[in-house]
Amino acid sequence: MHILREMDAPLDFAAEEEALEAYSRAVVSVVEQVGPAVVSIARATRRGPAGAGSGVVFAPDGYVLTNAHVAAGAHQLELGFTDGTSSRANVVGVDHATDLAVLRSDGPAPRHAPFGSSSSLRVGQLVVAIGNPLGFSSTVSAGVVSALGRTMRARDGRAMEDIIQSDVALNPGNSGGPLVDSRGRVVGVNTAIILGAQGLSFSVPIDTAKWVVGELMTSGRVRRGWLGIAGNNRPLGRELARRLGLSHASGVEVGGFDERGPAARSGLRVGDVVVGLDGRPVASVDDLHRALQRWPIVAPLELSVLRDRALVHVEVSAVEAPG
Numbered sequence: 001m002h003i004l005r006e007m008d009a010p011l012d013f014a015a016e017e018e019a020l021e022a023y024s025r026a027v028v029s030v031v032e033q034v035g036p037a038v039v040s041i042a043r044a045t046r047r048g049p050a051g052a053g054s055g056v057v058f059a060p061d062g063y064v065l066t067n068a069h070v071a072a073g074a075h076q077l078e079l080g081f082t083d084g085t086s087s088r089a090n091v092v093g094v095d096h097a098t099d100l101a102v103l104r105s106d107g108p109a110p111r112h113a114p115f116g117s118s119s120s121l122r123v124g125q126l127v128v129a130i131g132n133p134l135g136f137s138s139t140v141s142a143g144v145v146s147a148l149g150r151t152m153r154a155r156d157g158r159a160m161e162d163i164i165q166s167d168v169a170l171n172p173g174n175s176g177g178p179l180v181d182s183r184g185r186v187v188g189v190n191t192a193i194i195l196g197a198q199g200l201s202f203s204v205p206i207d208t209a210k211w212v213v214g215e216l217m218t219s220g221r222v223r224r225g226w227l228g229i230a231g232n233n234r235p236l237g238r239e240l241a242r243r244l245g246l247s248h249a250s251g252v253e254v255g256g257f258d259e260r261g262p263a264a265r266s267g268l269r270v271g272d273v274v275v276g277l278d279g280r281p282v283a284s285v286d287d288l289h290r291a292l293q294r295w296p297i298v299a300p301l302e303l304s305v306l307r308d309r310a311l312v313h314v315e316v317s318a319v320e321a322p323g
Contacts, residue, residue: 228261
């Protein structure tokens, strides 16, 4: 009888309505704060119109953050603001490795949005995306953070790490728009959806974007270290890895060199397998990219290399990667 009474008890519609109202207030507040800082980006090449995307103004002097694939290769960019005004924009810099770009408006921007911190995000947290999907300007969609720390491939083949996965509805045209938390702070830049999948959307974390923005605004590109190695992932076999005292059973086999790079003038040879860098394990090409991510790299790097089934050490001084 006790169970029946519980099942027959009236639902607390007032509490449910209050929860929904609080959710609505949070989303409305975010849109009111950040919406005027979101822009539509119309791009054109010398051959004519070439698609559209979204962006967000992040500084009072008209700097806009968007995706690299929205800005790169455009002959002309035009920004559309929510107040109905528009202006041309110039590309400040593009970084394909993180799919991020910075533009600057030729005219005034009505508002800018503050950056938050993606490191404080939690799975299940409310997030809001604002953008221009399929040409419908100022479109809002809300959802939750589904997962953190995802890895995706950029268009240049590098791994983009710490990607935010959410169930926020995104469509073509949302690219470059902001992912915003409930306090109206930008926590990510919407970059991709998986075609054919339901509820899978991805955003570059704002903590990555802050570093990229600083590099692009300082030098117009992101500076990274470079060795000039052409390589591929190579399994080693567990027995050999155990005999050599390695914590991993793979490395990067050197297939060739870019003659402009320092590796071509070092003691490395084609066929060597790089398994470590300055004492850190190298199990894949991505590990090498991570080690060379930031610039400047002042000291020479010591590569641990498997050659003729024995470990040798080769010193290489990284240079700044060509633009």
